[in-house]
Amino acid sequence: MSKRWKYNDEDSSKTDYQMSVDDKILSSDINNYIQATTVQASYPYHTSVCGSLLYTAPTNTPSDIFSYLRHGNFEAFRRSLDIYHNNIIKIKNDHGQTVLHVLVIHAYQYVWVRLLMMRGCDTCAQDLDGYTAAHYAVERDDVEMLKALTLRFHTQAKPIPEERITAIHEQCLKALSVKNNQGLTAFMLACHHESIKCLNYLNELNINDSNLEDKYGDTCLHYAVARRNESLVEKLINTHRADVNSGNQMRPSALDIFQYNREQQKPTDRRKDEQIEQLLLLNNARNRCTIRRVTSKRKGSIDSEESIISNLACISLDLTANGQIETARSHARMAAALQAKGNLDDAQECYKQAMTFTPDNTIDWATYAFHVAVVHVIHGEERIALELLQKAIAIRKQLEHHSQEIDQLQKAIDKIQAQTS
Template identity: 55%
Template sequence: MSSPPANCPDSSPSTSIPPSEVYHTSTCGSILHTLPTNVPSEIFTYLRHGKLDAFHRSLNIYHKDIIQMKNENEQTVLHVLTTHAYPYSWVRLLIMFECDPCCQDCDGYTAAHYAVERDDIEMLKALTTRFHSNVKLFSDEQKIVIHERCLKALSLRQTDGLTVFMLACHHESIKCLDYLLELNINDVHLQDNFGDTCLHYAVCRRNQNLVTKLINQCNANVNGGVKQRPSVLDILQFNRDQRKAFERSSEDSIEQILLSNNALNRCQIRRIVKKRKRSHDDTEAVLPTLTIGHASTVTNSQIETARSYARLAFSLHSQRKFDDAKEHYKLAMNSISNDILDWADYAFKLALIHKFHGENQSALDLLQQALVVRKQFENETEDIAEIQRVADSIKKLSLM
């Protein structure tokens, strides 16, 4: 064989792989033949990239090692198969190899939590269905033990304290929720780490069908949860207040369901907007948050009466029917005590009408009272700043 001309470069690209390197480790060689492995990084790479044939060859030989493996997120191969929505037969195979369905990752999730999060009912069934009597690999006693372990996973809580049932309500995973109810699993009365229940999630989501299911089918307590936190009725009313009048039909319908089951107010949720200086450019960043104001001396009926007057007052105010709006603001204020945030809201609105009519002293008196109430619950919020701006503008007018 003749050697290449002196001015012709070698046709082989330079490589760092020694000539003696085995061929199956190359990209092309791995297609032709992949050796079984029990190296965790290689196993999780197979799953991450969908190389199920290579995973299967390894599983057949090293299944005792593989079912114990965890990745950097503390996830088992069962977690990864579930989160990637691989065919359900793989999940059944891993459970057959006794991969533990109760293992929890760094977020406290079991594989069942991930199935429910996507409302993947078939995956959830694959994780929980008992092996058929025709499966001869196990004794009946072993099948019972495996099945009980699968069901136990449904009672485990992730880091925020949610079971699979609670997570189904949180994510509105109705298909999985119905399946769990078929299994006689009902965690509707359980509280998460913050003291809230499934019904709180359903009301937050504005999901009337889910609210109805939890109350009528699951016997949810409409006044459940930690008493120092907002009730489902408090959440409903906060949601409604964030929406325009023509967008509130869902809240109105849910409210009727809650009130017909004797739901009560406990607290008031407030949206607080704080301004904070950015260190790098000295500009202000707006940081909206939520806070809770307690008003234990005011009854549910008093608050709702006041809010009914206030809703009508807001409508009249927007129509520039100031005299009628003023009277309804007064009715709202007279329906509740003057030491809660609702009262401060109505006082501020009434002060604006007094300012419009040139009744500056009446406006200032109301603004001062509203400011005192707000400062009992809040500090440096946008609402406080707005009251102060209006008061300052009136004072400037008085000096002119």
């Protein structure tokens, strides 16, 4: 390798000749050449790794601000915030998230959240998923962060006018009613993620969205039942007065969801859900749809598990017939469970509920009537029991020529008549 090189000699005129690389390295003039051609840095020194340790210039560039937050460089962030706070509180990243979102997502110290709020950040701002900062706090059940986002500033904490403090607080509470892209408020998201600490705090704020519907028409109780969370179901019904039949009337009810879940469990695991069923039925829960798991095979696929597509389908029930029958059978199943535990009075009430959802000319009605009559006999109410038994046996004789149940009813009738005659 060679290069044309200019060489000056005091004893001769300027001449051109080929100088090898090795010759250049050995030449005493090469160092001067390198120094003379050194390129000056094209960036300020303080932006280098070492220079940034000495000084970081304030900036309102979004990429720089979010980089500071990603890496926890709060010294640089604070220096920028002090000067450019009006710009910084409005910038967003590629996910549509504000600085407040990022602080909450990374669970940084609450003081930064409060500082941004004092600077006038929008606590109602939503990212591309429709989440506010409060949604993210609730999602991981970070109740202390949720408090940082909602607690009113103390009038003596900072020299902020009372009117400004009130405005900030009102905006913070308003953020709790904002729905994300799925139609969930902070309260609804707390139920969806079983964030009980945040749910309790929202209850202290007198926030109750238990009967609000998401974009699909489901409510908090639907989520709780789907999660098989007995304590949450009880809290929603007893504390928040959730309507067990709320939600879009063309979609599955909470009782429909319970029954689907029950069918998916092994018989030995179904006892866990008995209390949930009892809570629903004692509050007059009704069926609307049947949820079925539908499987199909991908076109052109070989016979393997990976080729199976599963989804859920909702089959609407005739609310005047099939829907009421399903509801009646749910009450009857609950009654049988209570009866087995010796809780006869509650069992009787469940059987009565089953009777109200069943036509009074069917075998099912006769069966429920028999169980109700038995409890009446135990309580010494023979006359009421006799009326039920006589109607039950009449129904069965119309629908059955002979059965063990008819014999059982007749014996009970004969026994009561013998005792009262």
